[in-house]
Every structure is written in C-alpha cells, then in structure tokens.
Amino acid sequence: MTILDGKILADLVQQRVQQEVEELKIRTGKVPGLTVVIAGNDPASQIYVRGKNKTAEKLGIESRVLELDASVSSSELLDTISRLNMDGDVHGILVQMPLPDHLDEWEILDHIDPAKDVDRFHPVNLGMLTLQRTDIYPCTPAGILETLDHYKIDLSGTHAVVLGRSFIVGKPMAAMLTNRNATVTLCHSRTRDLPSILKQADIIVAAIGKPGFVTADMVKDGVVLVDVGINRLDKKEDVLALCDESQIKKFEKKGYGITGDIHKETFAKSSYYTPVPGGIGAMTVAMLMQNTLRLFKKQLHLD
Ligand code: GUN
Numbered sequence: 001m002t003i004l005d006g007k008i009l010a011d012l013v014q015q016r017v018q019q020e021v022e023e024l025k026i027r028t029g030k031v032p033g034l035t036v037v038i039a040g041n042d043p044a045s046q047i048y049v050r051g052k053n054k055t056a057e058k059l060g061i062e063s064r065v066l067e068l069d070a071s072v073s074s075s076e077l078l079d080t081i082s083r084l085n086m087d088g089d090v091h092g093i094l095v096q097m098p099l100p101d102h103l104d105e106w107e108i109l110d111h112i113d114p115a116k117d118v119d120r121f122h123p124v125n126l127g128m129l130t131l132q133r134t135d136i137y138p139c140t141p142a143g144i145l146e147t148l149d150h151y152k153i154d155l156s157g158t159h160a161v162v163l164g165r166s167f168i169v170g171k172p173m174a175a176m177l178t179n180r181n182a183t184v185t186l187c188h189s190r191t192r193d194l195p196s197i198l199k200q201a202d203i204i205v206a207a208i209g210k211p212g213f214v215t216a217d218m219v220k221d222g223v224v225l226v227d228v229g230i231n232r233l234d235k236k237e238d239v240l241a242l243c244d245e246s247q248i249k250k251f252e253k254k255g256y257g258i259t260g261d262i263h264k265e266t267f268a269k270s271s272y273y274t275p276v277p278g279g280i281g282a283m284t285v286a287m288l289m290q291n292t293l294r295l296f297k298k299q300l301h302l303d
Pocket of ligand 1: 095
C-alpha cells in the first residue's frame with residue numbers, strides 16, 4: 001500500500017514550470033498570462049480560484065482574476081471572454097465552474113478561443129483529446145496520468161473503471177486511459193450492479209462527489225485507487241466515520257473535515273492510493289500552470 005503523494009509531485013512540476021518561465025522571460029522578455037473568470041460567490045470556487053492565482057504568481061505567471069457578479073448576463077460574460085481572446089498578454093483563459101444557473105455553460109465555454117482554453121473543455125479540444133491529436137489535457141485527468149506515470153504504474157492492458165461522467169474529469173479521463181491502452185469502463189449514476197464492475201478493476205478513478213462511496217467490499221486486492229472527490233463534512237458523526245486522523249483533528253479546530261469518494265478503510269486493500277487531501281487536488285493546480293506555459297509557448301511559436 002503505497003501513498004501516491006500529490007503534494008511532493010506538484011512541487012516538482014511547479015519547480016519545472018517556474019524555471020522554464022524564468023528562462024523564457026530572459027529569452028523573449030515575455031511571461032505567460034493566465035486570466036481566471038469567476039461569476040458569483042460560491043465559497044469552494046473562491047477558495048480554488050485564490051489558490052490558482054497564488055500559485056501562478058509564485059511561478060512568475062502573470063495572473064489575473066476577474067470577479068463578476070452572480071447576476072452577470074450571458075452577453076456581458078461573452079464580451080469579457082471576447083476581450084480576453086483578443087488580448088495578446090493573455091495566453092490562458094479559465095472560466096471557473098459551476099456557473100450561476102441562469103448561464104448556459106456550453107455557450108460560455110464554446111466562446112473561449114480554443115488556443116487559449118487552458119482547461120481544455122472546448123469541444124474542439126475535447127475532440128482532439130479523444131482522437132489523440134493533442135498533448136495538452138484537462139487539468140485533473142492530466143494530474144492523474146502524471147501521478148501514475150511518475151510512480152511507474154503501467155496502464156497498458158489494465159481494466160480501469162472511471163466513476164463519474166463529467167466533462168471536467170470522467171469523460172476526458174476515460175478517453176485518456178483508452179489512449180494509454182487501458183480497457184475502460186465509464187460508470188455513472190444509472191450503471192447497474194456497480195459493485196461487480198468495481199470488483200474487476202485494476203485501477204479505479206472516483207470522481208462523483210459522494211463521501212466514502214467506494215467501500216472495501218467493492219474492490220479487489222492490489223487495486224490502484226485514485227480519489228478525485230473533495231467532500232466537506234460539517235457533522236461530527238460523519239467526520240468520525242469517514243475522515244482520517246488529520247481531518248478529525250482539523251474538525252476540532254475548524255468545524256469541518258475533508259474526505260474523498262473512497263472510504264478510508266478501502267485503502268488497506270490497494271497497492272497504491274491517492275489520499276484526500278494531499279493527492280490529486282494539488283496536481284490539478286500544478287497541471288493548470290503547466291498548461292498555461294504550454295499555451296504560451298504555442299502562441300509564441302517557442303516549441
Ligand atoms: N470546477 C471544478 N474543477 C474545475 C476545473 O478544473 N476547471 C474549471 N474551470 N472549473 C472547475
């Protein structure tokens with residue numbers, strides 16, 4: 001049972017990005033620019049956006065956050081994106097999800113210039129990914145592959161089960177694992193007899209936002225467990241039942257604990273697992289920085 005430490009690996013990726021940003025600044029006089037757009041005041045999104053901004057600045061990336069009111073109209077948001085599409089100092093544009101209910105997610109995401117789409121959610125980029133015609137991937141699945149590769153976990157011929165079919169994680173993850181020669185089953189809320197499918201899995205990627213959903217009885221010995229869930233628990237009995245020791249201590253101080261989609265007792269059956277926190281979350285931010293750098297290089301024809 002080896003912990004796949006996302007924090008250490010994220011630091012390594014960030015150091016690499018920082019060094020290249022410095023070198024390119026000397027060579028070109030320019031630095032990568034990332035603009036994050038957030039509409040409304042969803043507390044979790046605000047925390048993520050602040051984290052992304054802080055990390056970008058640390059690495060020498062020119063980072064801007066545009067905070068728009070929750071009532072922003074579709075045309076105002078589209079105009080904002082049009083301006084960013086034309087701004088030569090902006091190489092990466094990220095619109096934080098979820099958007100307020102009155103906005104049409106795809107209308108907004110479709111409007112981002114695919115060349116500046118740092119999340120890789122634009123249909124053109126998701127299509128290119130499926131066809132194995134790009135080397136820039138959505139940040140969370142990219143962080144997962146980077147982690148598995150770093151620990152030399154061979155995917156070829158394995159049965160990978162992905163839980164959750166979102167365009168942020170599940171769908172691109174399934175395509176990326178397929179392109180790496182895994183046999184992939186993509187499961188979701190309507191999947192029948194999920195436990196029997198999970199039991200066949202060599203690798204499970206859980207991205208459903210349900211605390212402790214995957215339990216020890218559902219998995220086989222030696223499985224690789226990748227936990228993408230970041231679930232906040234506010235009730236003491238839930239924290240005690242589902243969180244690890246560090247989060248139980250955190251609950252005493254802050255009144256909440258974090259846990260993933262995989263129950264803590266499941267990890268004992270695994271060969272490798274990603275903890276929550278300290279697993280994939282940090283890698284997602286590191287991959288965002290790497291994507292920003294890659295888009296910058298492409299736009300300046302530096303590679
Ligand atoms: N909301 C949750 N994860 C993400 C992400 O990776 N990108 C964006 N834009 N929004 C998110």
